[in-house]
Amino acid sequence: MKTELIIRPENECRYDAVSLGEVMLRLDPGEGRIRTARQFRAWEGGGEYNVVRGLRRCFGLRTGVITAFADNEVGMLMEDFILQGGVDTSLIKWMKTDGIGRICRNGINFTERGFGIRGAVGCSDRANTAISKATPSDFDFEYIFGTLGVRWLHTGGIYAALSEQSCETVIEAIKIAKKYGTVVSYDLNYRPSMWSDIGGLKKAQEVNKEIAKYVDVMIGNEEDFTACLGFEIEGNDENLKELNIDGYKKMIEEAVKVYPNLKAIGTTLRTVRTATVNDWSALCFGNGGEIYKAKQYDGLEIMDRVGGGDSFASGLIYGLMTTGDAEIAVNYGAAHGALAMTTPGDTTMASKKEVEALMGGAGARVQR
16 A cells, blocks of 8 residues: 555656755764864755755655745855756846845854764854745745646755745645645754744744645654644653654654644654764655654664764655655655765765665665
């Protein structure tokens, strides 16, 4: 049995998938620390964008990004990064700025990877960005989903938390996408610091509970489901909570009862031994009510964990789109997420061939 997802035919749509969200300039001190760095390596990244970038670069799908940039040199740098990843940029809204960022600006995210007992650290500079100020009227969603055609829309709670305008824009986009038969996935991705200025936890639940009514595929970990939708795993041992598989399954079952529109739910399972060694797996609800656990990657050695969850999401989406089978899809997601965390940057450097080899049990022997 397969999931109940109904996906529009390829020949009806310009895009297999598009994302709606913020794309930031990531500045990475490499093996060092932000506070003592003398140089940074530049990447692009964003919770929603990373997913369609993975769908394009690793899995070969036709993808685009709905976002907004301040029309300046940094915005053009961001566009160049996106073009290098093969993602279509024609849906980007370019917004006038005054030269010093009072009207709008482009977001920056400083990220250090962490090592051993020192965890990863992020320091965002993203207030007043172009996409946070964008309103539903800045994007022609009727044209994008109705005329051009999109098979799958991915967005998430990071974008929704940027501003009051973002909350309105994501809800409008999802409603119009559903009107034209586009499958909608949403990564809850709860960040308390981002919601604090627009109403905190109460606002996060209000917005996410409304969004959940229109979502086909929901993605998130335990903290996300608890904070955004009010579901909890009862009786968890704090030190082992991400290994409480039965608890996760009960939480997923409860979520489906409240939101029967959900056709699939994906959640990552991570136990952090150190910043550079994690145990990693995932669960997926689908196939008419079954819950499947992906292959377990114990002692996974990590170079850069940022974006691992987004790469899980892109693998999961690819599996659901191409096979309709939740069990296969969750293994695509777990393998892709694992590989993405072995390379630097937010976005994947893995190939579909490597993902499928890892799913099939391939090891780390030298390939010649």
